[in-house]
Amino acid sequence: MFNYYIDLAWRSLKRNKVLTVLMVLAIALGIGASMTMITVLHVMTADPMPGRSGKLFYPQLDPQGMEGYIKTSDPPDEMTWMDAMNLLHAHRGVRQAAMSGGRVTVVPPQGATHAFMADARYATADFFPMFGVPFVDGSGWTADDDDKHARVAVIARELADKLYGTPHAVGQTLRLGKYDFRVIGVIDRWNPAPHFYDLSMGSYAKPEQVFLPFETAMELKQGIRGSMMCWGDFPADGNMTKANGCAWVQFWVQLDTPVQVASYRDFLINYSAQQKALGRFARPPNVRLRDVMQWLDYNHVVPGSVQLQTLLALGFLLVCLVNTVAMLLVKFLRRGGELSVRRAMGASKRSVFAQLLVEAALVGLAGGVVGLLLAAFGLWVVRQQPVEYAAYAHMDGSMLGATVVLAVCATLLAALFPAWRACRLVPARLLKTQ
Known part of the structure; x- marks a missing residue:
């Protein structure tokens, strides 16, 4: 069933390439900016003597x-x-x-x-x-x-x-x-x-x-x-x-x-x-x-400016997620007829909801990959700055995985309301208008 949802999601994303690209870019920009600053904060607050x-x-x-x-x-x-x-x-x-x-x-x-x-x-x-x-x-x-x-x-x-x-x-x-x-x-x-x-x-x-x-x-x-x-x-x-x-x-x-x-x-x-x-x-x-x-x-080793920049980056991610919510809502509601046909053929609300979340997860995964590239560029920019911690601004394995997980989870969170709203549509009413 999961492979079937993947196939449906892939077809849907290809059907409206412009909207798909916009959603991926929105997630990527938010993830790239936030993970750049989160990685810097992670480096600066790291335990220099783990276990000791x-x-x-x-x-x-x-x-x-x-x-x-x-x-x-x-x-x-x-x-x-x-x-x-x-x-x-x-x-x-x-x-x-x-x-x-x-x-x-x-x-x-x-x-x-x-x-x-x-x-x-x-x-x-x-x-x-x-x-x-x-x-x-x-x-x-x-x-x-x-x-x-x-x-x-x-x-x-x-x-x-x-x-x-x-x-x-x-x-x-x-x-x-x-x-x-x-x-x-x-x-x-x-x-x-x-x-x-x-x-x-x-x-x-x-x-x-x-x-x-x-x-x-x-x-x-x-x-x-x-x-x-x-x-x-x-x-x-x-x-x-x-x-x-x-x-x-x-x-x-x-x-x-x-x-x-x-x-x-x-x-x-x-x-x-x-x-x-x-x-x-x-x-x-x-x-x-x-x-x-x-x-x-x-000794306030972490400068207040870094903490502020991290909060601003997370705020930017929130703005990107709100935009993603709007785009997903438009996309899912436009497919009301298609979803109603699936419901009429016996698909449950839960199945339709899962299908839409899988589609959102693919968007989040793509956004996470692009966001990784943007975060890598952002960290390179940080390393060019004349600050003490610049040389340590590198993404380790844990932050690499966290970037992709954050992108997928954030997109799934953004998709909850649009998917729920699309599942609330009345199939009979929509099928009459087709």
Whole structure:
């Protein structure tokens, strides 16, 4: 029976080609515009750490002075060096990592005349297992390497290929400025988006090429990048990185159970109270503990303009569907005589209704295919824009299927009233006029 409905629908669509083309274009334009923006929104709201994000938390403390204090205000986004080191060595989480962005001068084997700058990440040992960083060769360093300020490095596969012509570069010497480091690991392609672990680099920053032990990088005075918030008096030696009044270190902790989360939050409150008693903190305990997705939401990683454009695109799809309803209504009512003949020959209202919905589904399927092409073009246009997320505007398999499903479902929804109205026609009255 379904094949019979397909045959009837195909004949009907060919009978009035202009109206069929108009309906397909209406659906395609609405689907193309809406799926372009839905795909962009999907990319920007994606979980950068699937399966891990609910266990990774970003603690915040408030070590600032009382000037400008508001009870409901949020703590600084970063930590001071001392607080980050205190939390790190307290080992109250399953894993914990302190880090900061940096920039280093890479001197290739060809010599200093070919030196170039590369983005770096200074972090403690748990960074790699906590974030599930994949390795193509070797591994990360250990906590013992952190303590000894070891001159070891992990590099990205892209940099290994560029410097040594192979991703298997463990044991090679990496020269950064005037210092030599031993390569102990090469990271496979890894680029979580958004760049959740350090949003100060940009929500969709490119992945770092060089990773160094945090304390080693500070000892060798490697350049840091990112935000730095300072208050109070500046240190006499001018070293802002280890000043009590400068927050610039990102800190992440892994907590596997709700009990651990509650315990760590209590630990942060007690730590803040202790530091206030010691005179380091002036404000009452003011802490936050957000997981990855909560942290992204707090920082408004998805711009309001993208959300607005998505709503406008969905509104355009609704307008296209209303136009499709009108065209389907005209088309189905014009076929009143044909449908009445089918009813007179014994077809039930349900059969006629199903036939009309199959015809609408074919229109939706064709509109979905054309809409895919329009969405692909729309995403190409987005990738040409000077915005951070442009490079990520690609349609994945899930969105590909969602486009076709949305097109068919939207068209079927639009066809419900026209099909119901056509089935309400009285066959006897129409047959008399034929």
